[in-house]
Amino acid sequence: MGWGDLGCYGNEARETPNIDKLAAEGALFTDFYSTSPLCTPSRAAMLTGRLPIRNGVYTNNTFGVNAVFLPDSPGGLPAEEETIAEALAKLGYRNKVIGKWHVGNNKESFPLNQGFHEFFGSNHNRMGPYNNESYFPHPEVYRDDKMVGRYFEREFFMDLGTRESNITRMWTEDALDFIDKNNDKPFFLFWSADGTHKPEVASKDFLGTSERGVYGDVIRELDYGVGQIISKLKQHLLQNDTFVFFGSDNGPAYQRRVDEGGSSGPFLCSKTTTFEGGMRVPGIFWWPGVIPAGQIEKIPANLLDIFPTILEATGAKSSNPNVILDGQSLWSTLTDESTSALENNSIFYYRGNGLYAVRVGNYKAHYWSWNAAPDTKNILGDPCPGFYQEGFITTNITDHNDQPLLFHLGRDPGERYHIE
Amino acid sequence: MGWGDLGCYGNEARETPNIDKLAAEGALFTDFYSTSPLCTPSRAAMLTGRLPIRNGVYTNNTFGVNAVFLPDSPGGLPAEEETIAEALAKLGYRNKVIGKWHVGNNKESFPLNQGFHEFFGSNHNRMGPYNNESYFPHPEVYRDDKMVGRYFEREFFMDLGTRESNITRMWTEDALDFIDKNNDKPFFLFWSADGTHKPEVASKDFLGTSERGVYGDVIRELDYGVGQIISKLKQHLLQNDTFVFFGSDNGPAYQRRVDEGGSSGPFLCSKTTTFEGGMRVPGIFWWPGVIPAGQIEKIPANLLDIFPTILEATGAKSSNPNVILDGQSLWSTLTDESTSALENNSIFYYRGNGLYAVRVGNYKAHYWSWNAAPDTKNILGDPCPGFYQEGFITTNITDHNDQPLLFHLGRDPGERYHIE
Numbered sequence: 001m002g003w004g005d006l007g008c009y010g011n012e013a014r015e016t017p018n019i020d021k022l023a024a025e026g027a028l029f030t031d032f033y034s035t036s037p038l039c040t041p042s043r044a045a046m047l048t049g050r051l052p053i054r055n056g057v058y059t060n061n062t063f064g065v066n067a068v069f070l071p072d073s074p075g076g077l078p079a080e081e082e083t084i085a086e087a088l089a090k091l092g093y094r095n096k097v098i099g100k101w102h103v104g105n106n107k108e109s110f111p112l113n114q115g116f117h118e119f120f121g122s123n124h125n126r127m128g129p130y131n132n133e134s135y136f137p138h139p140e141v142y143r144d145d146k147m148v149g150r151y152f153e154r155e156f157f158m159d160l161g162t163r164e165s166n167i168t169r170m171w172t173e174d175a176l177d178f179i180d181k182n183n184d185k186p187f188f189l190f191w192s193a194d195g196t197h198k199p200e201v202a203s204k205d206f207l208g209t210s211e212r213g214v215y216g217d218v219i220r221e222l223d224y225g226v227g228q229i230i231s232k233l234k235q236h237l238l239q240n241d242t243f244v245f246f247g248s249d250n251g252p253a254y255q256r257r258v259d260e261g262g263s264s265g266p267f268l269c270s271k272t273t274t275f276e277g278g279m280r281v282p283g284i285f286w287w288p289g290v291i292p293a294g295q296i297e298k299i300p301a302n303l304l305d306i307f308p309t310i311l312e313a314t315g316a317k318s319s320n321p322n323v324i325l326d327g328q329s330l331w332s333t334l335t336d337e338s339t340s341a342l343e344n345n346s347i348f349y350y351r352g353n354g355l356y357a358v359r360v361g362n363y364k365a366h367y368w369s370w371n372a373a374p375d376t377k378n379i380l381g382d383p384c385p386g387f388y389q390e391g392f393i394t395t396n397i398t399d400h401n402d403q404p405l406l407f408h409l410g411r412d413p414g415e416r417y418h419i420e
Numbered sequence: 421m422g423w424g425d426l427g428c429y430g431n432e433a434r435e436t437p438n439i440d441k442l443a444a445e446g447a448l449f450t451d452f453y454s455t456s457p458l459c460t461p462s463r464a465a466m467l468t469g470r471l472p473i474r475n476g477v478y479t480n481n482t483f484g485v486n487a488v489f490l491p492d493s494p495g496g497l498p499a500e501e502e503t504i505a506e507a508l509a510k511l512g513y514r515n516k517v518i519g520k521w522h523v524g525n526n527k528e529s530f531p532l533n534q535g536f537h538e539f540f541g542s543n544h545n546r547m548g549p550y551n552n553e554s555y556f557p558h559p560e561v562y563r564d565d566k567m568v569g570r571y572f573e574r575e576f577f578m579d580l581g582t583r584e585s586n587i588t589r590m591w592t593e594d595a596l597d598f599i600d601k602n603n604d605k606p607f608f609l610f611w612s613a614d615g616t617h618k619p620e621v622a623s624k625d626f627l628g629t630s631e632r633g634v635y636g637d638v639i640r641e642l643d644y645g646v647g648q649i650i651s652k653l654k655q656h657l658l659q660n661d662t663f664v665f666f667g668s669d670n671g672p673a674y675q676r677r678v679d680e681g682g683s684s685g686p687f688l689c690s691k692t693t694t695f696e697g698g699m700r701v702p703g704i705f706w707w708p709g710v711i712p713a714g715q716i717e718k719i720p721a722n723l724l725d726i727f728p729t730i731l732e733a734t735g736a737k738s739s740n741p742n743v744i745l746d747g748q749s750l751w752s753t754l755t756d757e758s759t760s761a762l763e764n765n766s767i768f769y770y771r772g773n774g775l776y777a778v779r780v781g782n783y784k785a786h787y788w789s790w791n792a793a794p795d796t797k798n799i800l801g802d803p804c805p806g807f808y809q810e811g812f813i814t815t816n817i818t819d820h821n822d823q824p825l826l827f828h829l830g831r832d833p834g835e836r837y838h839i840e
Contacts, residue, residue: 010686013830014450031432213830215831261831265685265686266430298432410631410633411631411681414806417805
């Protein structure tokens, strides 16, 4: 999902009344980033508070673009990496991940070996071989440690003709059920609804309801799910006891088909790139009575900050104080509007093991600024349709390390004019 | 000012808390348009409710791009055109325009001959010859029918070195004074603060306060002015008696200098073009107790609709029922969320006397789609920096009348992919 996909970030279709309400009642971060322009490394980074190059969940193939675990990718999130779930489990939290997990294929990387007590979802993205079983089988769906089906099959169907699927509805219902069962004890729910990932499919009730096609239908169903989860918290009078974070693991995918593209708002390009559109994402925090309502926060922040923030909010301790956390706690910023200690937070824009750009204050230096390797552009689609600038947004792999291309994101958030 | 310049439309700099509050307490239109991609014809259209080709305020030179009145331009808004002010004067309203007027150079076009009782501002834009008096003298500033000074001189200084000027502050103070003097009778204030027009200058208190340069400083000062005006209404307990509309007469100017550019948000290009960035602008309506709070309205609407809306809101009558109004009243939409009679409102995108594009529902057909004539691009700057698409956004003057280039603004608000 992109920065520009939510009404509270200016989306003109205004499909997200429930998420917009979270933002109005909590804190909306304007300069919030995923840790990678792709899902797998971003997710592992959020779960551990550590950069992909530290926690090991990254790849260095295909110039770092192809950093997503495929069914035949080796490895995964190492056992020795501590996750949010592991830190909270020690405090007695009941932890569940629902939806997409996708941080590794070896058994030690699976949710139940990484601090979660329950799992309902898939360890893969939702792209399958569809009917070409000669390549990979359809992605497996698990309930806890048991495989209970496969995407595209039976109750986990995704009808690529009608674009109908009940998957997002199942993620929502399972979340409500989890809250019902755990309303009298501390819990951590990682609601990892992956509806905006291709192939985009939605429930019958939402299909055809958005003016921006199936992608908008999916956004509406996700927003409905958020609304249901918040209602469930309120039903159990948990709203003043629950820390809610809403974010995304990378910018939107621009698909070649018009009706499947998300919005990066005013920012350049999309997923897979280290331009703002690839990594600037929604960042919304909600906790009525603790996080003041109506905060607009402009400090640069990152998915990496979620783990340290949760540590501070809950009083949980990292099991090994010598482990370097790359994120910083946002807790004082969230709870006290006057705090600005994090104003000069830096943002590191990685692809795989390559550092492509760095942001300090409002300045962003691009060391590598190409958008797609020629051989991946045709496979993954064009991440920058209509945007090309010689030496900057190109498929030429240019090294700007001697003289980085410098942009001022305050004056020029769209990265149109580099500073000469 | 552009669609993307306000926090409530997603601007990442979030410089407009007062205007954002108007939107939260009133109705925000996502699909609101100026009538022209340039100021003069847009302003005359708003004042009369009639398309420029009907009210006569347009030019057909330079392919319709140069439709702005310069000091030596003949003509202006005809005497027989009825303005909002003329219609309200008949009901006993006291009418004032503060700031930029700019709808014609002949005396009959001046505010006091077009239904306004008071005027404080200029009949020109703020571009002067600066120190080159061989061309034109600096633009005149009027108080009512008396010239009281010139831009760049004495109290109307604009210091192009420090970028300081008190002009916006004077517009604000004059507005507060007008409300103080007229708080016991009906009034119409056209607060036409032109701070976002080049040369952008701001008061000392605002200079250097925005992360996006002088343009952002100006936005912050305009927002402060709006806040002061709303406070003044509340001080006189007029908030439940006053209809407030906030809009813009064209999209943002992208200047060649980075720190002078506005934001068109997710839309293509800027002022002078008929792409969405040139004409999609903020549209916010506020009247506590009459217009329900928190409305997000997605029907396409236009500055043309302001006159008919004011007629319906006030019960004023058009003096000649045979005069064709091109706008439609938004009153029932504003006051009753269930209304959708205007869903299929059409938007006509004119440059001068040329119809360049038409929007019906979510479909927009481009008949002419070039961005700038080669001979104006170098003078006015590039309205589409970084965006070029062969046969669409080019300086080649291409006629698509046989097969218009068609876009779906719901799925593709950024006009990236035309429907084949």
